[in-house]
Amino acid sequence: MTHPLDVTDPLAPYRDRFLGAETPLVYLDGNSLGRPLRTTLGRLHDFVRDEWGGRLxxxxxxxxxxxxxxxxxTLGRVCLGAAPGQVALGDSTTVLLYKLMRAALRARPGRTEIVVDRDNFPTDRYLAMGIAEECGMTLRWVEVDTTAGVSPEQVAEVVGERTALVMLNHVSYRSSWLADVPAVTRIAQDAGALVLVDMCHSVGVVPSDLDAWEVDLAVGCTYKYLNGGPGSPAFAYVAARHLDTFTQPIQGWMGNTDPFLMGPDYVPTKGIRRFISGTPAILGMLAIEDMVALIDEAGLDRVRAKSVAMTTHAIEVADGLLTSYGVSVATTRDPARRGSHVTLHHPRMQEVTAALWQRDVIPDYRDPGGLRIGLSPLSTSYDELERGLEAVREVLAGLDSST
Incomplete structure (x- = not known):
């Protein structure tokens, strides 16, 4: 049955362009892995036959x-607010984070501290720990509420003349907190530090304006809201003012001035290409091209508007349906500070998630006790959302009756 909000939703027709949207499965994990587009099937076939097979x-x-x-x-124009020549795809998020973190530290000699918050995405924190040990740096941890995220005021308390780099998530993976990147950037740069933003949980669903915000560096994955598929290559943004002075630690042939000369020395090429190391995953970029084109067609501002509407609706339905079972909303109710997922807290949510998966209702789980409802606006319907939340209620009711 069609939900009334789907009937009036101007973006609802886009859902039919995604594989699996016609099935009864409820998919609420687009913030971890987006559904594939139907057109990508043909693109992959044509690439293998014509480009790979034909041109070799x-x-x-x-x-x-x-x-x-x-x-x-294209990604910079459609999703990032970045002028040409500042964004490149290749490697994983982890590898690109390592490259940019090391480049930032090298560009701030004499400074000894990296600022990172305790609820930053695990990979980011693990890298910060390893790089701090590798480079003899000190980590300055920002303690944050896991139902919220890092604030400009908290950053201002810890940055100073020793700070080399401030690293933050644009949208928190756990709580969906949308950081005030422009404010944090100003505070960090006023102290002489650089800023690196992880955009994995925002790119493609939350508009960004990296150039106007004067962000130094950014990284993001492409398999969530950009629907690039498992392991699709990540992207790196390096502000134009840094491109010809920053150097990265993984000196590969593709970033050399003349990669096909195969000469004896590494001389980094100019521009963003110097941050490419090895052979890029061309096959892995095909689905990203399709999704970025779709976002461009739909309009990122309209995608964001639907995201806000859907997360607001999810919170309202959860309040009415799940509160009596002890569920609380662990995501801010302020849409201006919220990404495109909603986290529902209950001490038994790990059990709930496992039971839901058995019923073809697919959210995901994050400790402590958080069930994430990931809403990808172009592929998720209101009907799907409400069926998923009703399934959460049914599973919780079953758990209550068994205790």
Whole structure:
């Protein structure tokens, strides 16, 4: 049955472009892995047959060599607020974070501290720990409420003349807190530090304006709201003012001035290409191209508007349906500070999530006791959302009756 809000939703027709949208499965985990687009099936087939199979090694000269930068420019325009020449795709999020963190520290000699919050995404924290040990740096931890996120005021308390880098998530993976990136950036830069923003949980669903915000560095994955598929390559943003002075630690042939000369020395090329190391995953970029084109067609501002509407609706339904079972909303109710997922807290949510998966209702779980409702506006319907929340209620009711 069609939900009334789906009937009036101007973006509802886009849902039919995603594989699996026609099935009864309830998918509320688009913030971890987006559904594939139907058109990507044809694109993959055509690529294997015509470009890979037909052009073979000639593909590098004809298109592939520049594809990480061409797609980077498109992604920058559609989703990041970045002018051309500052975004490149390749490697995983972890590898790109390592590259940019090391580049930032090298660009701030004599400074000894990295600022990171305790609720930053685990990979980011693990990297910060390892790089601090590797480079003889000190970590300055920001203690944050796990139902919220880092604030400008908290950053202002810890940055100073020893701070080399401030690293933060644009949207918190746990609580969905949307950080005030422009304010944090100003505070960090006023102290002489650089800012690195992890955009994994925001790119493609929350508009950004990296150039206007004067962010120094950013990284993000492409398999969540950009629907690139498992392991699709991540992206790196380096502000134009840093491109010809920053150097990165993984000196590969693709970032050399003349990669096909195969010369004896590494001389980093100019521009964002210097942050590419090895051969980029061209096949892994195909689905990203399709989704970025779809976001461009739909309009990111409209995507964001639906995201706000859906997360607001999810909170309202959860309040009415789940509060009596002891469920609380662990995500801010202020839409201006909220990403595109809602976290519901209950001490038995890990059991609930496992039971839901058995019923083809797919949210995900994050400790402590958090069930995340991930809402990808172009592929998720209101009907799907409400069926998922009703299933949460039914499972909780069953758990209550068994105790």
């Amino acid at each position: 090694i000639r593909g590098w000269d004809e298109r592939w060599f520049d594809q990480p930068l061409v797609l980077g420019d």
